[in-house]
Amino acid sequence: MVTSDSPPPAVVRDGLLLVSDLAGSRQRLQPVLDLATVIAAESIPTAAGAGISLIDENGTKTSTASTHPLVAVADDRQYELGEGPCLTSWAENAVVRIDDLDADGRWPRWADAARALHLRSVLSAPVVTPHRTAGALKVYSDQPYAFDRAVEHLLLRFAEQSGILVGALQSLQSAEVYSETIKAGLRSRQLIAAAQGVLVERHQLTPEQAFLRLTEDARRNGHTVADEAATLLPGW
Amino acid sequence: MRRPRCCLAGDAVEIQGSPEEDRVRLVKSFGGAQMRIEELWLRYFALGGDAGRYEVEAYLTGLMPMSPHEHNVLAQAINERLAELPPPPRAPYRDLEAEPE
Numbered sequence: 001m002v003t004s005d006s007p008p009p010a011v012v013r014d015g016l017l018l019v020s021d022l023a024g025s026r027q028r029l030q031p032v033l034d035l036a037t038v039i040a041a042e043s044i045p046t047a048a049g050a051g052i053s054l055i056d057e058n059g060t061k062t063s064t065a066s067t068h069p070l071v072a073v074a075d076d077r078q079y080e081l082g083e084g085p086c087l088t089s090w091a092e093n094a095v096v097r098i099d100d101l102d103a104d105g106r107w108p109r110w111a112d113a114a115r116a117l118h119l120r121s122v123l124s125a126p127v128v129t130p131h132r133t134a135g136a137l138k139v140y141s142d143q144p145y146a147f148d149r150a151v152e153h154l155l156l157r158f159a160e161q162s163g164i165l166v167g168a169l170q171s172l173q174s175a176e177v178y179s180e181t182i183k184a185g186l187r188s189r190q191l192i193a194a195a196q197g198v199l200v201e202r203h204q205l206t207p208e209q210a211f212l213r214l215t216e217d218a219r220r221n222g223h224t225v226a227d228e229a230a231t232l233l234p235g236w
Numbered sequence: 237m238r239r240p241r242c243c244l245a246g247d248a249v250e251i252q253g254s255p256e257e258d259r260v261r262l263v264k265s266f267g268g269a270q271m272r273i274e275e276l277w278l279r280y281f282a283l284g285g286d287a288g289r290y291e292v293e294a295y296l297t298g299l300m301p302m303s304p305h306e307h308n309v310l311a312q313a314i315n316e317r318l319a320e321l322p323p324p325p326r327a328p329y330r331d332l333e334a335e336p337e
Contacts (some may be wrong), residue, residue, distance in 0.1 A: 185282035192284045208305040211284065215312050224316050225283055 029169050033065035036162040040139055040155060041067040046146040047139035048119075051075050052127065052162060054135035055090050070117050071140055077113040084110040086136040089124035093133045095152055098122040100144035123147040125159035129167030137162055188226045191236060195229030255301070262311055263296050269317045279313035 033052050041050035049068030053061050053075055061079050066072045078084030084107050085096040098104045101111050101120050114122070123146075124138035137159040139147065147155075192214065199210035211225075218228035230236060253261070266276060273296070277289045287295070287306050294300035295310070302310070 181278065185278055188282040189284050196284075208308075211305065211312075212308060215308065215315075219315075224319075225312055 029063060029166070030065065032162070032165050032169060033063060036137060036158060036165075037065045037067050037071075040137060040158050043154060043158070044139050044147070044151055046141055046143070046151070048141050050137070050139045052135060052137045053086060053090075054127070054166065055087075057132075059087065059091070068140075070119070071138075074114050074117055074119055074140060075138075078110055081107075081109050081113070083107045085122050086124045086138050089126050089136045089138070090133055093126045093128065095126070095156055096122075096124045097147060097152060099147075102144070118142050120144045121146040123151060123155055125152075125155045126163075127159050127166060128163040129170065131167065131170075134163060134166055134170075191226055191233065192229045194236070195232040198232045255304075255307075256298075258307065259295070259298065259302075262307065262314065265311075265314050265318065266296065269314050270321060271317055276310070276313055276317075279317065280310050283309050283312055283316075285309040285313070 033054070036052050037050040040052075041047050044050070049066060049071040051066035051068075051071040051074075052064065054063045056062050059079075059082075061075075064072065064075065066075065075086065078087050085098055088094075088107075089096040098106075099121055101115055101122070104111060119140050119142060121141045121144055122138060124136045126133050127135040127137055137155060139151075139155060141147070192211075195214060196207045196210040199205055199213055200207055203210075203213070205213060214225050214228050217223075218225045221228060221231075223231075269276070271279075273293055274289070277285075277292050280287075280292060285292075285306060287302065291300060291302075292310065295302040295307075
């Protein structure tokens with residue numbers, strides 16, 4: 001025999017647990033970035049290392065991956081100095097190639113920093129998602145003239161594929177934000193249904209009458225219906 | 237045990253008018269609630285409403301009827317939104333001592 005003080009039925013609690021399990025992982029981006037750099041580095045034998053950076057609308061780096069610590073250092077210098085081939089590649093949505101850092105005068109401050117790391121040539125391709133240019137994929141070498149036009153095409157293709165993946169993951173993340181709203185809605189819905197159940201038993205009402213009763217009590221107490229429902233379900 | 241059709245004394249929930257009058261008043265309240273129909277539907281859903289997004293829209297435009305209960309859930313969704321909004325600005329009073337212009 002169920003009394004009005006009974007806890008909500010187990011099936012309702014099980015439903016809630018199921019809903020909270022739907023959240024899924026938020027850490028899907030990093031493996032994709034790691035994979036993109038490994039594929040680029042292994043497919044381009046003249047590369048000493050490969051890196052990828054995602055850049056937000058303000059030119060700030062948001063995520064990154066690299067196959068070699070030197071790549072990460074050379075990359076960081078670009079964002080510190082606000083200049084460099086990858087920033088240009090991102091900003092202009094174009095492939096940028098430096099055949100020999102000793103002879104290239106386009107980014108002198110960054111070139112000094114990169115030469116100190118014994119880098120000589122760089123190739124950078126934009127990572128384009130369906131919405132924007134999201135970053136750059138690049139390879140570095142300690143030899144001059146390490147990259148030719150064939151490598152340019154190859155890196156551009158990798159960058160395109162990375163952009164598609166990154167774009168898909170980003171829309172998945174905005175879908176997760178939306179699903180948070182839906183989940184909150186479901187939680188409230190189940191809470192109200194359980195409270196209606198309590199009122200149905202306690203006062204022999206129909207569920208529809210119980211809802212109306214909740215709206216009246218909520219208004220009297222300055223609550224939302226969900227808040228009012230919660231007062232009927234201590235320990236929910 | 238059935239509750240009487242109208243409200244407790246001095247109360248809260250106003251149940252009156254023909255279904256069409258109530259629908260028109262609900263639409264008018266929705267118009268002042270500063271939310272899009274997607275948000276209305278989500279709130280209605282969160283309160284336990286069973287109609288779909290397009291059924292809600294069809295009811296608001298008068299193309300489809302809705303059961304009294306679903307109407308009530310929709311009304312609650314709108315009223316909870318209205319309660320979140322700042323009240324309209326109150327009319328000002330004037331200083332009796334001030335010089336006439």
